[in-house]
Amino acid sequence: MAARFLVAMSVVVLLIESCMAAMFSARLIHRFSDEVKAYRAARSGVSGSWPEWRTMEYYKMLGRSDLERQKVMLGSKYQLLFPSEGSKTMSFGNDYGWLHYTWIDIGTPNISFLVALDAGSDLLWIPCDCIQCAPLSASYYGSLDRDLNQYSPSGSSTSKHLSCSHQLCESSPNCDSPKQLCPYTINYYSENTSSSGLLIEDILHLASGSDDASNSSVRAPVIIGCGMRQTGGYLDGVAPDGLMGLGLGEISVPSFLAKAGLVRNSFSLCFNDDDSGRIFFGDQGLATQQSTLFLPSDGKYETYIVGVEACCIGSSCIKQTSFRALVDSGASFTFLPDESYRNVVDEFDKQVNATRFSFEGSPWEYCYKFSSKELLKNPSVILKFALNNSFVVHNPVFVVHGYQGVVGFCLAIQPTDGDIGILGQNFMTGYRMVFDRENLKLGWSRSNCEFYGLSQSIFRDTS
DSSP: OHHHHHHHSSEEEEEEEEEETTEEEEEEEETTSHHHHHHHHHHHSOOOOOOOTTSHHHHHHHHHHHHHHHHHHHOOSOSOBEETTOSEEEEESSTTOBEEEEEEEETTTTEEEEEEEETTOOOEEEEEEEEEOOOOOGGGOTTOSSOOOOBOGGGOTTOEEOBTTSTTOTTGGGOSSTTSBOEEEEEOSSTTOEEEEEEEEEEEEEEESOTTSOOEEEEEEEEEEEEEEEEGGGTTTSSTTOEEEOSSSTTSHHHHHHHTTSSOSEEEEEEOTTSEEEEEESOOOOTTOEEEEOOOBTTBOOSOEEEEOEEEETTEEESSOOEEEEEOTTOSSEEEEHHHHHHHHHHHHHHOOSEEOOOTTOOOSOEEEOSSSSOOOOOOEEEEOGGGOEEEESOOEEEEEETTEEEEEEEOEEEESSSEEEEOHHHHBTEEEEEETTTTEEEEEEBOOOOOOTTSOSSOBOO
16 A cells, blocks of 8 residues: 555655654655655565656656546546447347347447457457457357457557557566567457457447437447457457457456546346346435445456355245355356355255256256146255345256257356456346446346436336
């Protein structure tokens, strides 16, 4: 905290000397002085970029600091922002729903992309000057009514290549020179699934207003991945037209929008029963919503991790079911650490009034057959958080269809190695999930994701 304070202030009080009982004096030291430089190096081991006194770089850094300070003082420019083609999201993929997607516009002239929404990663990447990408023809995907697009930096008048000297170029240690174009490679949780290419700055087109009214157009500079090569699931159509990372990293879209002072540092996702949804940047949720704090990992807030204190099935709250979990919109299903998983599924199996059944090829252990044409009422699944906040899982099972209609259902939870689970989309259905990065907490309230304009509540609260 002390180091951050020293860096943030234009002048720093390092030493307070008592002159008399009712008077104090303070020695003021500029933040770019040799003393502060030595202090930073002693604390962190790195002195960082340090401008020479009264050079042009010195004045430019002071000016940038003033601009950032003005943005903080003036607050956010818009209450909410959403993609220029609308806030709606949709499910796209196989019968299990896969991920949620939304249309976004990038570049000048603007080109539309159908990107997957992933709170578990940071970078926004799109297929670009493709060497190895998924098919982009609508005929390849049964759910699409138009072909998908490919981006090319040379086709956008607002595109700028990032060099290896850029502060957000994580690959810079592997570059041959600072002027080299910044490469990126991201490996995802799914086996052998990755995206790689070059980092580009360009315009993301957003709107402020309502989906059915005249909107204010907002052009937000963001960094995107020019995804030349995809592997694994991305070649199979999981994210054929790109992916928008919504994580806590500096390179994510929510980070750019908040740092530019456009919106508050928060966003929301809403997932409905009919596989539709909404996304809003700047949304901090309802005053009445429940919430729980995000947890650091190794002392850093890098992902949206929460602490589940207990799992309850029906009225039975089970011992030894506390765990940490990543809240991840990029995961279709929910995964629990092995011990918690075993205790939860055993209790669910005791309470459910159905016959266990194994569907061929199913990775889910706890599946059941219907004994009648009536849908069974399953026991509730509840997650307990600190301060007695409860999260009632609206849709803990998925229904299995056969040639003659519904034939059974499965508890949509799987075990995972390690001590960190994943709360996926299936657990978020029926909720407005608020990722409040400003206050480092997750908020939730029941919602059917309907939009009513910014003058009213943007979602109908169904709690």
